[in-house]
Amino acid sequence: MKSDKIIEEILGEIEKHEGVLSRRDAMKLLAASPIAAGVLAGTTTTTEAYASSDAKGKIVIVGGGLAGVATAAKLTNKLSNPDITIIEPNPHSVSYQPGQTLVAAGVWQKSDITYDTANFIPKGTKWIKEMVVSFDPANNKVKTQSGMEVTYDYLVVATGLVLDFASIKGLEGEIMSSGDNEIVRKKVGKNGVYSIYFADGAVDTYKGIQELIAKAKAHTGSEKLQALFTDPATAIKCGGAPKKIMYIIHDLLTKAGVRDKVELTFCPSGDKMFGVPEYNDAIFEQFKKRGFKWEFKTNLVAIDTEKKVATFEYKWLEKGEYDEDLKEYTMIPMSKNIEKKYDFIHITPPQKAPDLVGKSPIGSSKGWVPVVKETLQHVTYKNVFAIGDVAALPMAKTGGSARKEYAVLVDNLIAVMEKKEKLPAAYDGYTVCPLITSLGTVMLAEFNWTAKPTPSFPLDPTQERWIWWLLKVYALKPMTIYGMLSGRA
Template identity: 35%
Template sequence: MRSATLWSFDEGARGRPLREILSTARAAGYDLSGVVGRIAAVSRSRKASADLFHTVVVIGGGAGGIAVAASLKARKPDLDIALIEPADVHYYQPGWTMVGGGIFSPAVTARTMASLIPTGVCWIKDAVAAFEPDRNTVILEGHQTVRYDRLVVAPGLTLDWAGVAGLTETLGRNGVTSNYRYDLAPDTWELVQTLRAGRALFTQPPMPIKCAGAPQKAMYLSADHWLRQGRLKDIDVELYTVSPALFGVEDYVPALMTYVNRYDARLNFRHTLTRIDGPAKRAWFSRQTETGICETIETDFDMIHVVPPQQAPDFIRASPLADVAGWIAVDPASLRHARFPAIYALGDAIGASNAKTAAAARKQAPVVAHNLLVEMGHLRGAEVAYDGYGSCPLTVERGKILLAEFGYGGTLMPSFPAWLIDGTKLSRVAWLLKERMLPPLYWKAMLKGREWMAKPQRAERTA
């Protein structure tokens, strides 16, 4: 689809009639009606594609992109920054688990992009097609090229819904849902409320994924509701995960197992969802035995919460910025690109071993802002290091959370004294943090360059 879109822009620039472009694409199986305006704009004038230049260019209007633009502006208000982002809406994605649990309404997790981009930052409303790092240039899908002195890349990752056969055809229907999409999280809560008996499955794909705890968060909140309503005895709850353990940091497993046992949930390790038949209510998993043998497991369901496979966006994976696995190659401490010193990166698309969470981006943004400005000569001082911090508030029931905070290598990194919040134990205070404090911290601090509990420091640990 991306190739067809770029082809249409090129044909439009050559003067080919719009109707002919659309019909040719349709005959090849591509509907380009959604980009008619952009094809027409390119057709009107190729001169509209003249080069742009900004001192710092930020790619991505998600948590990482806006946060780093705000952190840069907070340190140097007169810095010339452009932010490239095609979307009109910005989402607070950590809130979607709470939507799926009936705690948040969807509307509180969405705001217009225009209202969040920092004052003084130029918004280039387009998508990136390619990079030319040797020329300090980004090429946009609309044919424009944007040159820069420094580039910050924070595009997030891509959810590969088509990576599970049959999933796209049944999402939002036949008891199939996912908290990983804004329009589907309310369906999760609807299914949870209406399910009276049967089998409820929750899946987790191969790592890395954004918020690795989210698949089981959905399971816990659903089971908690069924328990409170007296229905859990009639519902079989199962987690199917490709992982060999419940959680990647062992210190948190005992408390989580308390709730697995409380909900009588069955754990199926080393299982990967490969196919789903919504109308038939059947799902297929590939299972790897401890001896390395792969086998196919078929099962039925009444409700299934699916988390799709995830990867870096295509324009990253096919670029010179990518490592062998397709992620942005960065130094895990400085977050500078491993091969191109004028480029920095943060967020879910980087090839570091940290957890891919908004909390990680909150700590990464100040590190990138500081190091970039030091390297450019706008700030004095030593380079700072990101220590791999990530946080996963595991919502084990309505009103209680296990606040997992850890860095590179699974090192525990609590933000609060143990008497207030002990991350290895259940906490009502952590629930209040998740429900009432983190959303305003996100909107009013992180995205505004106010680095509460996130100011960068020189770190000894640079794993």
């Protein structure tokens, strides 16, 4: 896809919000944003000039979401005679998940983030509309739900992860971000319990926020209403999302004139706001300025949705006996359960690799697919690669990570197909978190495995800025959907 097509899609997004941003200002945004410039610069090469390898082999990609389809597209562009099969049952697997936060905020509708997978499957790529139920890497094959055995020369695992609501006592279901979610919505999406981690959940969350505002307006008691925001002990996609929804609700309560009637408390299982010290410090200051509360090392383990009581496991260390040899005290891990009443709770569910992956020969004891983090090649099976949320990579479960990963994976996979001994490309852990801090400001947190800010533009990355809000709302989705999914961004 050419860059002018992406620009038109961005301008189309702007026209949906007429009066907020002019086309001229939009072009200035694209010129100022190094992320946008980088995407647009990478979309100008024709397919004929782009193809560079005559390598042969049957490639099977399990998972047809953002990472899987983008990988197929880039392989199609770079191989002169590609033989690619995608196995994916969901007709809407390429939905734009980062937009779920904006749906909950009332800025977008669900239709703004839902796409038909069929519209993005690269020309010539086979699509098996089934679920894989087993992996047999020793014999280079997978089996689908209907019993079909699909052989491969090279395998790319891009299944995404599972939202494990069932691991919280009182809730049910393991679901993906899109697709069937009826079992989870028995309890989540009503009666004060919400989650933006799946598309329908984001729609429900917007309704729940309006109910909280109405309740606050009618509230006459001396005690404040309680809104809780959880962050689990597992790795999660979009680590900033549990905080984004808190900022959004603060902003909407403030605009409604009832912020003083609701106490907002962040309850993360860890002991930091963010893994990068500079962003961690900035978020602390933002929390203090907004009057947020926080309680570290509190992990949601149970919930009574009828009584509106959430149970958290609180962990800490206590000093034990003094060790004469080590010249230090033994630290004893302690824990206890704490119950908290709530009027509104946003649940970030524990997350894991699908069991069919994590418990298979290509999985690991921790569930995720173990890969060499720089090359994305499986640690055991050299013709297997993994990408996106399912890969065992630190700090990398975002669309921004996948955008960097898929180019690395394709170059390395082609190198393996060409029988090269050394893999040419290396992923440095880059990711980006557009941390929404209000309906109008974003802190654009870019970083990599150095745990240091890696800003693409010479601005203080710890500051909340209107320009990054414009990037988030208007530019990132078209750049992703029409840039990355064409294999050129």
